[in-house]
Amino acid sequence: MANPTTPARPGMTPTANEQDNDATGIGKTVPQQNAHLDLIPLGHVDPMVLSVAAANIQAVLGLDTDIAGNRPRPAYAYSSSRRQYNAVSILKNLALEEEGAPLKLGITPYDLCIPILTYVYGESQLGGRAAVVSINRLVDQQSQERTFDRIAKICVHEVGHVFGLEHCWESGCLMRFSKQLEQLDQLPLHFCSACEYEIARGLKRLLKNSIQAE
Ligand SMILES: [Zn+2]
Ligand SMILES: [Zn+2]
Numbered sequence: 001m002a003n004p005t006t007p008a009r010p011g012m013t014p015t016a017n018e019q020d021n022d023a024t025g026i027g028k029t030v031p032q033q034n035a036h037l038d039l040i041p042l043g044h045v046d047p048m049v050l051s052v053a054a055a056n057i058q059a060v061l062g063l064d065t066d067i068a069g070n071r072p073r074p075a076y077a078y079s080s081s082r083r084q085y086n087a088v089s090i091l092k093n094l095a096l097e098e099e100g101a102p103l104k105l106g107i108t109p110y111d112l113c114i115p116i117l118t119y120v121y122g123e124s125q126l127g128g129r130a131a132v133v134s135i136n137r138l139v140d141q142q143s144q145e146r147t148f149d150r151i152a153k154i155c156v157h158e159v160g161h162v163f164g165l166e167h168c169w170e171s172g173c174l175m176r177f178s179k180q181l182e183q184l185d186q187l188p189l190h191f192c193s194a195c196e197y198e199i200a201r202g203l204k205r206l207l208k209n210s211i212q213a214e
Helices: 047-059 087-095 143-161 179-188 191-214
Strands: 034-039 062-068 084-086 105-110 112-113 117-120 120-124 130-134
Touching: 034 047, 034 191, 047 105, 047 120, 047 143, 047 191, 062 143, 087 105, 087 112, 087 130, 105 143, 112 120, 112 191, 120 143, 143 179
Parallel strands: 034 062, 034 105, 084 112, 105 130
Antiparallel strands: 112 117, 120 130
8 A cells, every 4th residue: 555644553563574584483485475455445435544444454464455446335235124234244245256356355334233243343254355344333523543543453353353363362462352442442453472473374375375376
């Protein structure tokens, strides 16, 4: 992402690519290229929100992020009884796409739910290829900075699940589950060392698969 509106935050953990040189010793044969993700607005999303999300995904996860053109409201996922959008339907739809990057992150202004929960900030395919985030409940009317911070955290967290990471109990880890915004606001915008190791492994798998697919 060139020229992001909000740069990567200071104090951020090294990206997974930088980790290639550390003492973990995993996969020294990884080529110097980045894995890709498509960030897909489903309905109208403020371009600044898209830039912030893309910049943070790039910085924290080491994933090159392309911002796709605006898509229409995901009407196929609308539940008239709940007046919300079924996140699982959106994930299935995104995962079917053959064009573009191997990973897909939908971002939408509409409120999302899944059958067993009244709402979700985001939802993802564990170890799959798609995730979706709703900014609907993340907005802080008093603070645009806090709104951006929440959106960045949820986007990176959901992509973490796509990399196969489950929830983490470490208090200083972005993979910790946040039921409420207060909990989300307490989380750092980086992973604990164990989760970071898994992210690095996930990136290597992704690169290997995309090279084989060429
Ligand atoms: Zn989660
Ligand atoms: Zn963790």
